[in-house]
Amino acid sequence: MFALASISLMAVGCARLDMQDQPKYRPQRPSDFFADGRSERQPVEGTVARGEMYEDTAFYEGKDAAGKDIAEFPIAVDKAVIQRGQNRYEIYCAPCHGRIGNGLGMIVRRGFKQPPSYHIDRLRNAPVGHFFDVITNGYGAMLNYAAQVQPRDRWAIIAYIRALEYAENANINDLPAEARARIPATSAPPTAAQANEPLTPADPDFEDFPNKPATPSGVPGAHGAGAAESNQPERQ
């Protein structure tokens, strides 16, 4: 009897339960405890992770409550937003759509499918939500840019596209009188190539859109080392 008791005491003494020895699962390991065979539990339906509440469908999807493309920007558009949009546009869109949105970017000139110009009536009249949808989900041959361009920057890009469209279709009477006076009376409308020319310091807008030399010499229009920090339009 005494012997038996001391054996069982010994057994208890050996089965120390330290924290490091407790039963546990490593991430992604299977389990035969739960019916679905996983050690991880699914979040309860309707769980929202911190910082991932995407309730504002206008901002995050470009859609209204009925799922229709919205026609109004869900953010305030000012000059800073448009300039941010230009910066993002020239990185992510201009390679195909061209600096002025005519669909003749460098990749297209090297053989990729030519996108429609932003200046056709259909796209000029398309609601901003349509552009958001194209960037977010892609369109035909165009892949989506959801991973590269965050929602706020998508809106900034769209604001810049609207500025491009406006500029392409502007009437001289839209300019203030003092700006109109600087335009020579006989100037022919610029060709696309001219419109893609870099600004010079003499241009009144130069301070807002400074160009830095970018194109490696001897390689017309090519992007080379240093091009990433350049802001200079390609020549046609």
Ligand code: HEC
């Ligand atoms: C790799 C080339 C490429 C890039 C980069 C690219 N696109 Fe496109 N995009 C296309 C092509 C090609 C089409 C035409 C697709 C088709 O009709 O199959 C297109 C079509 C579009 C359209 C027109 C959709 C319609 O209703 O006809 C919009 C708007 C657009 N792109 C916006 C953008 C924006 C904004 C960016 C930058 C975030 C961008 N694209 C970047 C190639 C590109």
